[in-house]
Amino acid sequence: MFDLANLNLRLCLLCDQEITHKVSWKNVLMQEPEMLICVECFGKLDPISGELCQICSRVLSAEFRRDTLCLDCHRWEQDPKWQGFLTENRSLFHYNDFIKESIATFKYRGDYAIAEAFSSFIKDALPKLAFDSIAIIPLSSERLLERGFNQAEALVVTAGETCIQPLTRIHSEKQSKKSRRDRINLPQVFQITDPELVAGKKILLLDDIYTTGSTLRHAAKALKLAGATEIRSLTLAR
Amino acid sequence: MISPHVITPYSSKLQHHLSGRFLLAAEIPFSLELLTEHIESGYVATKVGVIRQNDKYRCSRCSNRNQQLFYTFPCNICQKNCTYCRSCIMMGRVSECAELYSWTGPELIFPMPPKGMAWDGTLSDGQKTASDRVVAAVEQNEEVLVWAVCGAGKTEVLFKGIETAISSSKRVCICTPRTDVVLELAPRLKRAFPNVKVAALYGGSEDRHVAAPLTVSTTHQLYRFANAFDTIIIDEVDAFPYSMDTSLQQAVQKAKKQTSATIYLTATPSRKMQQEYRKGTLQAVTIPARYHRKPIPVPMMKWSGNWQKQFQKKQIPPQIQSWVRNRIERNIPILLFFPSIQVMKESLPLFQEIEPGLLAVYSEDPERKEKVTQLRNGEVPGLLTTTILERGVTIHKLDVAVIGAEHQVFAESALVQIAGRVGRSADHPTGTITFFHYGKSEEMVKAVLHIENMNREASKRGLLDV
Ligand SMILES: [Zn+2]
Ligand SMILES: [Zn+2]
Ligand SMILES: [Zn+2]
Ligand SMILES: [Zn+2]
Numbered sequence: 154m155f156d157l158a159n160l161n162l163r164l165c166l167l168c169d170q171e172i173t174h175k176v177s178w179k180n181v182l183m184q185e186p187e188m189l190i191c192v193e194c195f196g197k198l199d200p201i202s203g204e205l206c207q208i209c210s211r212v213l214s215a216e217f218r219r220d221t222l223c224l225d226c227h228r229w230e231q232d233p234k235w236q237g238f239l240t241e242n243r244s245l246f247h248y249n250d251f252i253k254e255s256i257a258t259f260k261y262r263g264d265y266a267i268a269e270a271f272s273s274f275i276k277d278a279l280p281k282l283a284f285d286s287i288a289i290i291p292l293s294s295e296r297l298l299e300r301g302f303n304q305a306e307a308l309v310v311t312a313g314e315t316c317i318q319p320l321t322r323i324h325s326e327k328q329s330k331k332s333r334r335d336r337i338n339l340p341q342v343f344q345i346t347d348p349e350l351v352a353g354k355k356i357l358l359l360d361d362i363y364t365t366g367s368t369l370r371h372a373a374k375a376l377k378l379a380g381a382t383e384i385r386s387l388t389l390a391r
Numbered sequence: 392m393i394s395p396h397v398i399t400p401y402s403s404k405l406q407h408h409l410s411g412r413f414l415l416a417a418e419i420p421f422s423l424e425l426l427t428e429h430i431e432s433g434y435v436a437t438k439v440g441v442i443r444q445n446d447k448y449r450c451s452r453c454s455n456r457n458q459q460l461f462y463t464f465p466c467n468i469c470q471k472n473c474t475y476c477r478s479c480i481m482m483g484r485v486s487e488c489a490e491l492y493s494w495t496g497p498e499l500i501f502p503m504p505p506k507g508m509a510w511d512g513t514l515s516d517g518q519k520t521a522s523d524r525v526v527a528a529v530e531q532n533e534e535v536l537v538w539a540v541c542g543a544g545k546t547e548v549l550f551k552g553i554e555t556a557i558s559s560s561k562r563v564c565i566c567t568p569r570t571d572v573v574l575e576l577a578p579r580l581k582r583a584f585p586n587v588k589v590a591a592l593y594g595g596s597e598d599r600h601v602a603a604p605l606t607v608s609t610t611h612q613l614y615r616f617a618n619a620f621d622t623i624i625i626d627e628v629d630a631f632p633y634s635m636d637t638s639l640q641q642a643v644q645k646a647k648k649q650t651s652a653t654i655y656l657t658a659t660p661s662r663k664m665q666q667e668y669r670k671g672t673l674q675a676v677t678i679p680a681r682y683h684r685k686p687i688p689v690p691m692m693k694w695s696g697n698w699q700k701q702f703q704k705k706q707i708p709p710q711i712q713s714w715v716r717n718r719i720e721r722n723i724p725i726l727l728f729f730p731s732i733q734v735m736k737e738s739l740p741l742f743q744e745i746e747p748g749l750l751a752v753y754s755e756d757p758e759r760k761e762k763v764t765q766l767r768n769g770e771v772p773g774l775l776t777t778t779i780l781e782r783g784v785t786i787h788k789l790d791v792a793v794i795g796a797e798h799q800v801f802a803e804s805a806l807v808q809i810a811g812r813v814g815r816s817a818d819h820p821t822g823t824i825t826f827f828h829y830g831k832s833e834e835m836v837k838a839v840l841h842i843e844n845m846n847r848e849a850s851k852r853g854l855l856d857v
Contacts, residue, residue: 301468
């Protein structure tokens with residue numbers, strides 16, 4: 154049964170405030186999707202739009218671009234060792250203080266529900282990307298036991314999709330401590346567990362944040378060398 | 392010391408860490424092996440983090456029962472669908488597969504400090520009466536409300552009681568809804584009790600593992616305690632979130648020992664507390680006068696027409712306009728309270744036409760602290776604000792106006808607290824407080840009565856200089 158009273162009482166998954174949702178016959182009859190976050194929280198999100206880098210969807214600025222690419226992607230693509238592995242990355246929101254805090258609560262406090270708060274945005278983005286399977290970046294096993302979930306998997310599952318885990322981590326050191334050169338020169342970060350999962354397929358990598366793009370490029374390279382045809386990626390923020 | 396009951400040895404470090412606490416394994420920096428040993432010998436007890444009863448979940452740490460604040464996820468730790476509490480998630484996840492640890496072994500006794508108190512200030516007559524009452528409550532494990540007007544000097548009232556507790560090895564906790572207050576209170580207590588370890592607890596504080604005879608804590612941090620305190624002092628008992636959140640009240644109950652003293656502090660007790668006091672079910676002591684022995688300025692009520700409509704037309708109601716101009720001309724710093732952020736933001740440019748230096752402060756304002764400091768230092772002629780500045784702000788010399796005082800956000804307690812900002816210092820014990828309104832509310836009338844009653848009682852008890 155449809156409970157009118159309940160529609161009003163839903164709490165925002167990001168701020169715990171009641172979502173004051175206008176109940177009209179139209180949205181009852183049409184069964185409009187239930188709001189998971191409130192208008193205030195929605196307003197604090199900053200969607201990425203404008204003229205974007207063709208590969209990584211960074212907003213292009215005059216001094217940091219080469220034609221249709223940002224300078225970073227241009228450099229990656231100039232390097233024969235890295236050329237062409239990542240076809241496209243889509244990131245949904247700018248990494249502002251609000252989403253930074255939400256992602257920190259999600260990952261470091263272990264608040265899985267935050268994945269669901271963003272699920273409708275992930276759902277909307279998926280049809281715009283060509284893929285056969287969604288793959289996730291793995292966590293180290295210690296991290297997984299500590300946190301209880303893989304944040305990328307949580308984003309996939311709450312969006313109603315399934316994912317494959319064709320990769321494992323070889324190096325578990327903190328990548329943020331290394332310079333860009335170190336990261337690029339690392340021989341391998343990921344290993345393929347099961348090439349059959351990816352061979353001949355278009356793979357979409359999903360993760361929470363796009364920082365330097367090096368993690369995703371390492372994963373893309375491993376997948377492509379294992380026979381995947383195209384690698385795209387989708388992240389919540391960058 | 393040899394105790395006849397103790398047979399198995401135990402880790403005194405673990406005892407220090409866990410006594411009176413209620414912690415997740417991740418918050419205990421000892422090996423699982425050591426913990427297990429202590430559990431087996433009965434020195435450590437565990438409790439399931441989230442309990443399911445009759446299809447309803449309940450959090451063992453924060454007592455949350457709001458089912459919408461539980462979430463079930465596929466957990467990699469227990470390999471099941473696992474439910475956790477979102478109400479206290481900021482302190483780390485408590486779930487069905489998480490356990491909370493507490494110390495059940497020999498009680499941790501804090502050694503008596505060589506010399507207790509270094510504070511040697513004098514108390515006003517009103518403070519003295521209250522201080523004696525607090526000491527008695529500590530000694531006899533009673534519950535007492537200290538109803539002290541804004542500016543009475545309530546912290547000093549606690550010192551003697553704290554000394555009494557500590558010198559008989561009792562563990563004391565002062566808890567307050569605001570981190571600012573913890574940060575301000577901790578150094579004052581350290582100065583007053585130089586030989587006593589003081590732990591300051593708030594989100595992200597470094598003292599979170601410190602076991603101390605004297606703890607100052609935000610109300611939320613109490614979730615991490617169980618059966619810990621002999622004396623618990625609850626500051627601003629009527630303020631959010633303590634008054635709003637029953638789970639926090641349960642946290643207070645859980646944090647104190649079964650036999651313990653509870654001291655409530657406030658200038659504006661809730662209606663329920665006032666009723667209990669009048670019925671005699673709650674003991675109370677009042678401090679109706681300020682430390683400087685001058686009466687509290689009584690609010691003036693001034694009709695200012697339909698202020699909302701006038702602001703919409705980009706006009707300041709003339710009564711309010713002349714009030715502001717008058718203060719600016721006479722160089723008197725002002726605080727203007729608005730019923731909502733929206734009205735405040737919309738009318739800021741209008742007020743800046745009168746005086747460009749006026750600023751607005753709102754709750755999520757990153758420069759909130761700086762702006763208040765600027766007002767205190769006379770670098771800013773005045774601030775527009777919402778109820779967020781109703782408490783805690785003390786400015787040397789100040790006139791205050793409430794705009795739209797009949798609005799529902801201005802409850803009696805809020806109005807009394809706002810009026811309490813005026814006339815705080817002995818150099819400037821007067822100052823004016825004006826309630827601008829479009830029809831008096833019951834709460835406004837009650838607030839004025841409240842202040843008049845306090846002044847009358849103060850005068851009757853000889854606590855005012857004539
Ligand atoms: Zn929200
Ligand atoms: Zn790019
Ligand atoms: Zn909880
Ligand atoms: Zn679990």
